[in-house]
Structures are given as C-alpha cells and as structure tokens.
Amino acid sequence: MLVRRRDFLAGTAGAAAIAGASGAAWPQAKPRVTFISQWSSGSDGAAISGLGKRLEEEGGIWQHSPVPGFTTEMMNKLRADIIAGNPPAASQLKGPEIAVWSKIAPTVNLDPLVEAAGYEKLIPGELIGLHKPQGHWIALPMQVYRTTTLFMSRPAMKKVGATKAPATWAEFNELAATMKAAGITPVANGGIRWDDGMKLEIALSGINCEAYRAALMKLDPKALKSAEMLEAFAQLRKFANWVDPAIAAQHYSVNLPKFLKGEMGMLMMGGWAQGVIKNLGGNLDDVLITSVPQNEGKPVFVLNADSMIFWQRKEADLTAGQQLLAKLMMQKDVQEKYSQTTGSIPVRTDVDLSGPAWTDGQREASTVLNEAFKSKRVLLSLAHNMAQTNPITAAMIDVLTEYVHNDKVTPEQGVQRLAAAVDTARG
Amino acid sequence: MRRRLTDYLPLVVIWLPLLINAAHVVGFTAWTTWLSFTPSDLMPEYDWAGLRSYRGVLRTENTEIAYINLLIYSVGFVGLTTLVGFVLAVLIDQRIRAENLLRTIYLYPLAVSFVVTGTAWGWLFNPGMGIQKFVRSLGWSDFRFDWIIDRDLALYTIVFAAVWHAAGFAMALFLAGLRSIDPDLAKAAQIDGAGPVRYYLRIAAPGIAPIALSVLVILLQFAIKTFDLVRAMTGGGPGIATMLPAVVVYDFMFQRGQLGRGSAAAVLLLLSLLAVLLPYYAYAQWRARRNRANG
Numbered sequence: 001m002l003v004r005r006r007d008f009l010a011g012t013a014g015a016a017a018i019a020g021a022s023g024a025a026w027p028q029a030k031p032r033v034t035f036i037s038q039w040s041s042g043s044d045g046a047a048i049s050g051l052g053k054r055l056e057e058e059g060g061i062w063q064h065s066p067v068p069g070f071t072t073e074m075m076n077k078l079r080a081d082i083i084a085g086n087p088p089a090a091s092q093l094k095g096p097e098i099a100v101w102s103k104i105a106p107t108v109n110l111d112p113l114v115e116a117a118g119y120e121k122l123i124p125g126e127l128i129g130l131h132k133p134q135g136h137w138i139a140l141p142m143q144v145y146r147t148t149t150l151f152m153s154r155p156a157m158k159k160v161g162a163t164k165a166p167a168t169w170a171e172f173n174e175l176a177a178t179m180k181a182a183g184i185t186p187v188a189n190g191g192i193r194w195d196d197g198m199k200l201e202i203a204l205s206g207i208n209c210e211a212y213r214a215a216l217m218k219l220d221p222k223a224l225k226s227a228e229m230l231e232a233f234a235q236l237r238k239f240a241n242w243v244d245p246a247i248a249a250q251h252y253s254v255n256l257p258k259f260l261k262g263e264m265g266m267l268m269m270g271g272w273a274q275g276v277i278k279n280l281g282g283n284l285d286d287v288l289i290t291s292v293p294q295n296e297g298k299p300v301f302v303l304n305a306d307s308m309i310f311w312q313r314k315e316a317d318l319t320a321g322q323q324l325l326a327k328l329m330m331q332k333d334v335q336e337k338y339s340q341t342t343g344s345i346p347v348r349t350d351v352d353l354s355g356p357a358w359t360d361g362q363r364e365a366s367t368v369l370n371e372a373f374k375s376k377r378v379l380l381s382l383a384h385n386m387a388q389t390n391p392i393t394a395a396m397i398d399v400l401t402e403y404v405h406n407d408k409v410t411p412e413q414g415v416q417r418l419a420a421a422v423d424t425a426r427g
Numbered sequence: 428m429r430r431r432l433t434d435y436l437p438l439v440v441i442w443l444p445l446l447i448n449a450a451h452v453v454g455f456t457a458w459t460t461w462l463s464f465t466p467s468d469l470m471p472e473y474d475w476a477g478l479r480s481y482r483g484v485l486r487t488e489n490t491e492i493a494y495i496n497l498l499i500y501s502v503g504f505v506g507l508t509t510l511v512g513f514v515l516a517v518l519i520d521q522r523i524r525a526e527n528l529l530r531t532i533y534l535y536p537l538a539v540s541f542v543v544t545g546t547a548w549g550w551l552f553n554p555g556m557g558i559q560k561f562v563r564s565l566g567w568s569d570f571r572f573d574w575i576i577d578r579d580l581a582l583y584t585i586v587f588a589a590v591w592h593a594a595g596f597a598m599a600l601f602l603a604g605l606r607s608i609d610p611d612l613a614k615a616a617q618i619d620g621a622g623p624v625r626y627y628l629r630i631a632a633p634g635i636a637p638i639a640l641s642v643l644v645i646l647l648q649f650a651i652k653t654f655d656l657v658r659a660m661t662g663g664g665p666g667i668a669t670m671l672p673a674v675v676v677y678d679f680m681f682q683r684g685q686l687g688r689g690s691a692a693a694v695l696l697l698l699s700l701l702a703v704l705l706p707y708y709a710y711a712q713w714r715a716r717r718n719r720a721n722g
Contacts, residue, residue, distance in 0.1 A: 100469060390682075
C-alpha cells in the first residue's frame with residue numbers, strides 16, 4: 001500500500017517535471033488573453049468573437065468564457081475569480097463600476113499604449129474619466145451607443161399624416177395624442193426596469209442637458225429637486241400612459257412586430273434596436289431613426305459604452321496578450337468592424353461612416369456624437385449603469401419603475417422619492 | 428472487531444452528515460449575520476459598522492412593500508391552500524373510483540418547478556396572450572382579466588399560482604390524516620345519525636388537527652421563502668408591486684453587489700422564519716410534555 005502511494009507520488013512529480021520542462025522549452029509563449037463577459041449570443045457575441053479572431057490572426061491565443069445571464073451574473077463570476085486570486089486577463093465592465101472594482105484587485109496601467117495611440121484627443125471627456133479612475137488608464141471602451149434615439153414607424157406616421165420627427169416634447173406630445181386618437185399605441189417601449197429608467201433619462205436630457213448632468217450624473221441635491229426634474233417626471237407619466245398597458249413586465253422587442261406594422265408609433269431606445277429590428281426580419285426603410293426631442297434645440301448625446309478592464313497578471317504570455325488586445329481595441333479598423341457587427345458607433349470620433357457598411361441611423365448618431373463632443377453636451381446614461389454605481393442606479397430605478405407603473409404617485413412625489421432614494425443608497 | 432463496526436456504524440452515519448450540515452448551515456448563517464454588521468460592499472470586509480446595513484435595508488421602499496406583500500401573500504396562500512387541500516381530501520375520501528389517478532393529478536403540480544409554474548401562469552394571466560385573449564377570441568370582446576398588469580392585483584395572481592402548486596400537497600397530507608382516523612369512530616358516528624358534513628367538521632377535523640398544524644407551518648415557511656415563483660412570473664413587477672423579502676435579498680446581494688445590505692436583508696428574513704418556527708417548536712415541546720405528564 002505504502003509503496004504504491006510512493007510510486008504514485010513519484011509518477012506525479014515526474015509528470016509535473018516533464019510538463020514544466022516542456023513549458024520552459026518554448027522560447028517565447030504566444031500572447032494569450034483570458035476574457036470573461038456576458039456577451040455570448042446575438043450581434044454582441046458575434047462582435048466579440050470577431051475581435052478574438054483578429055487577436056488570433058495577430059498571433060495571439062483567445063480564451064473567452066462567456067457567462068450566461070445579465071451583466072450582474074458576469075460580475076458574480078468575476079468576484080469569485082478575484083477572491084480565488086485568478087482574475088481573467090481582461091473582463092467586461094462598464095461605467096463607474098470600473099473605478100469601484102479597480103480598488104479590489106490590481107489592474108494594468110495602459111498609459112503608455114494610450115499615449116502612443118494619441119487616443120485621448122479622440123474620445124469624449126466623459127469616457128476618459130470613467131476609464132482612468134485613479135489617473136491611469138486601466139480599461140478601454142469598446143463601442144458607443146446612444147440611448148436617446150427615436151425610432152418612428154413610417155406606416156404609423158403615414159396614417160396620421162406626420163412627415164417629420166418631433167423636435168420638442170410639446171410636438172412629441174401633440175403627435176402622440178394624434179396617434180392615440182387614430183387608434184395607434186403612441187409609445188412602443190417595454191415595461192421592465194431599465195426601460196423605465198431610460199424613459200426618465202430621455203425626458204430629462206431632452207428638457208435640459210445641464211440639469212441632467214447636475215441631477216443624474218453629479219447627484220446634486222438641488223438639481224434632483226429642480227423644476228426640470230419635475231417636468232421630466234410629468235413627461236414620464238405621459239409616456240407611461242401611452243405605452244400598451246399589457247406590456248407591464250415585458251421587453252420592448254415584444255412590440256416590434258406591431259411597431260413595424262404601424263400599430264405602434266414611436267420607440268425611444270438605444271441604437272441597438274436597429275440590430276434587433278434587422279434580426280426580426282424587419283425593414284429599416286419602414287423606420288425613421290433620429291434623435292429624441294430636445295427642447296433646447298441643441299444636440300445632446302446620452303452615451304452608453306461597453307468596456308473592458310485589464311486585470312494584473314504575472315504570466316508573461318498573459319501580459320503580452322493584454323498589450324496586444326489593448327492596442328487592437330484602439331485601432332480604427334478593429335472598432336469599425338466591431339460597430340458594424342453590433343450596430344453601435346465607434347468610440348473614436350475620427351471614423352468615417354459614409355461607407356455602405358454603415359446605416360443611416362449609425363451615421364446620424366455619429367454626427368450627433370461629434371457635435372455633442374465639440375459642444376460638450378455628451379451625457380452618461382443612468383439606466384445603463386454609466387452615470388452611477390450599481391447600488392445607486394438600482395435604488396433610483398426602483399423609484400422610477402414604481403412611478404411608471406403606479407399612476408397614483410404624482411410627479412412631485414416622484415421627485416421627492418428619487419431624491420430620498422439617492423440619500424438612502426449613499427448612506 | 429466485527430461487533431465494534433456494527434456498533435459504530437450508526438453513529439458515523441448519523442453524526443458525520445449532521446456535523447457537515449451543521450457546519451454549513453450554522454457556519455454560513457453565522458458568517459452572513461456577521462457580514463450584516465460590517466460595511467461590506469463588493470467584497471466581504473470585517474470592520475464593525477453596527478446597524479448601518481439594517482438601516483439601509485429598512486429605509487428602502489422595496490423592503491416595506493416586500494413585507495406588506497409577504498403578509499398578504501402568506502395569509503392568502505396558506506389559508507387558501509389549506510382550504511382547497513382539505514376539500515379535495517374530503518372529496519377523494521369518498522371511496523371513489525380512480526382515486527389513485529385523481530390523487531396523482533392533484534399532486535402533479537408539486538412535481539413542476541416554481542420557475543415553470545411561474546412562467547406558465549405568467550403567460551396565462553398576461554392579457555395580451557393568455558386567458559383574456561382566449562375569451563375575447565371566443566367572441567366576448569370586452570372581457571377583461573388583467574390582474575397581472577394591475578399593480579394592486581398582481582400579487583393575487585401569484586397567490587393563485589402558488590395555491591395551484593401546493594394544494595395537492597396539502598391534500599395528500601390531509602388524506603393520510605383522514606385515513607388514519609379509526610374507522611370505528613366513523614361507524615359509531617354513522618350509527619348515531621351524523622351526516623357527512625357533521626362527521627368531517629366535528630369528528631374528522633379535530634382528529635387531524637395536528638396534521639393541519641404541520642401543514643400550516645410547512646406552507647408558511649414555503650411562503651416566506653418564495654422567490655423563484657415571483658422571479659419567473661412577474662419579476663417583482665409591475666414596478667416593484669410584487670416584491671417579496673427573498674427577492675429583496677437576492678437583489679441586494681447579487682444584483683447590486685452590496686454584501687452588507689444583502690446579508691442584513693437575509694438576517695431579517697431568517698428572523699421572520701424564526702417567528703413562525705419558534706412558536707411551533709415551543710408548542711410541540713409543550714404538547715410532548717403534556718402527553719408525557721398525562722401518559
């Protein structure tokens with residue numbers, strides 16, 4: 001018995017030695033990236049596989065483990081990996097969570113690479129801050145979406161004789177009332193949490209850009225109770241009354257067939273809805289894609305970006321892989337390919353979108369991003385976890401979704417409750 | 428040697444799993460309780476933060492709605508399930524044909540997971556594709572059945588699905604109780620001229636009172652733990668109208684990454700469970716003692 005055990009141990013040691021020796025025998029390991037994300041299917045999955053393939057073409061090894069479910073499920077896996085001392089070389093993470101997570105495990109300093117690419121001049125300042133939380137670049141944005149996109153059903157417009165998109169909320173409300181009178185459900189949004197949160201951010205950004213920045217991004221107590229905020233809640237109530245009542249806890253995509261037929265009029269959604277419409281076999285010619293109304297008459301871009309954070313690893317092949325991946329992510333051609341796959345727009349503001357591979361919707365969003373970038377009217381999305389950390393966002397969206405589904409709450413009470421929820425979540 | 432082994436085997440078989448279980452249950456309960464008093468956020472931290480997490484949890488509207496809902500849900504679910512289960516048991520007790528088949532059918536929902544129950548009833552209740560649409564397609568065009576999207580009534584749809592799920596279980600227990608009543612008692616009652624209603628209410632019901640109590644306690648702790656049914660059926664909506672405490676725990680712990688608050692919410696849930704189980708335990712002890720004294 002004892003002998004056998006010793007044999008076993010010796011055998012194991014021998015095998016380990018051989019493995020070690022063969023590892024050492026390789027002069028230089030190939031750059032390798034281990035990556036976890038929630039993206040596994042659909043256009044996001046395709047885009048991330050495309051990026052992995054590109055990395056392999058450049059001589060790297062791409063090891064992607066998608067986590068099913070929502071972003072939060074991915075975060076639970078990431079937390080477990082970090083506690084186990086085995087973080088991936090890179091992982092998906094976005095918005096202010098980058099700063100929060102960077103405090104719990106060491107990250108990679110990407111400053112030299114970012115500087116070499118001259119990247120900082122090319123992307124909106126709001127994004128820069130999120131990706132260098134302690135003064136160093138530790139994460140990179142992958143793609144940008146505008147959450148304030150208005151999709152209008154052309155068949156529905158035709159039914160009520162509308163020829164152009166509403167420019168202000170007053171025009172929007174008038175058109176919606178006309179549609180309702182004509183038997184069309186004016187708003188084609190869904191009724192789940194983030195959708196409800198988005199409706200408020202769309203209303204407020206379309207009322208006043210700086211009021212949004214102060215209230216939802218800086219959580220300024222006065223701005224949270226401002227007149228603009230009250231106006232936004234009143235507008236939110238209108239949206240709530242204009243959606244299909246049966247949509248209660250469902251995703252907006254359930255509405256798309258009716259929307260394309262003209263039974264529903266307007267959808268306020270991120271640019272990703274283009275991809276969803278295309279996947280459904282819908283024709284984008286039936287849809288007018290533009291910005292949501294803006295009372296100030298100046299372009300505003302509420303931004304949602306997907307990013308990757310780089311975790312510190314000692315292994316030479318992993319660090320080499322991280323450098324290669326970061327360099328690729330900043331490249332124009334890589335970003336073009338990625339955004340063309342998902343329907344987003346590139347992070348760099350110097351990409352030419354006039355080619356046939358881009359849609360009108362992407363071009364319009366990109367134009368607005370460039371203008372908003374120059375006039376400093378880029379905002380960060382609340383509902384998509386870009387403006388605040390998870391706990392604060394979730395507490396705010398609790399209030400918003402309750403407000404949307406409970407018409408006994410007045411706009412005044414809504415404003416009060418939101419401010420109170422922010423206080424509680426911070427305390 | 429051989430003798431020894433057979434002596435110790437029962438001890439090993441009983442104690443080993445018991446110790447492992449105790450380490451898991453007690454250990455992790457203690458850890459969660461400890462975390463609830465720390466400022467833990469994304470990662471566990473072990474500084475003292477007092478009742479900060481509890482204040483944070485109790486001040487949210489979610490928690491308030493969740494506990495009010497729990498009260499309504501528990502009363503509705505436990506009461507209706509007991510009632511339906513008892514009536515079904517009495518009906519099946521009539522020495523009917525195909526008893527086994529019927530019993531299996533009534534028990535069947537219990538074999539279906541809560542997620543499937545929730546999803547299926549979620550569809551049936553949805554006015555756009557379920558019962559309302561079906562009845563309208565039959566020609567009753569202004570029929571309305573939209574409880575699930577009405578924030579004041581949505582909770583009752585969950586009560587309904589839960590009763591559907593558990594009534595068979597209550598029936599099985601009650602039926603076993605009814606069958607265990609001494610047949611001579613039934614005969615004696617019959618001879619004395621008691622009808623079936625009188626028999627079941629005056630003789631059978633008191634006879635199965637201990638079983639009824641067990642059913643109540645089991646159902647009540649089911650109710651307090653309810654999580655997947657709500658997740659699958661309404662997702663806690665419309666808005667946050669159908670929140671239940673277990674959903675709140677999950678929300679803080681895994682959706683928001685607030686370990687401290689999640690732990691505090693979990694401890695509150697444990698306390699509400701204890702509020703049910705401790706009186707039951709005390710009662711069982713008291714009864715056992717009384718029986719011993721009498722016997």
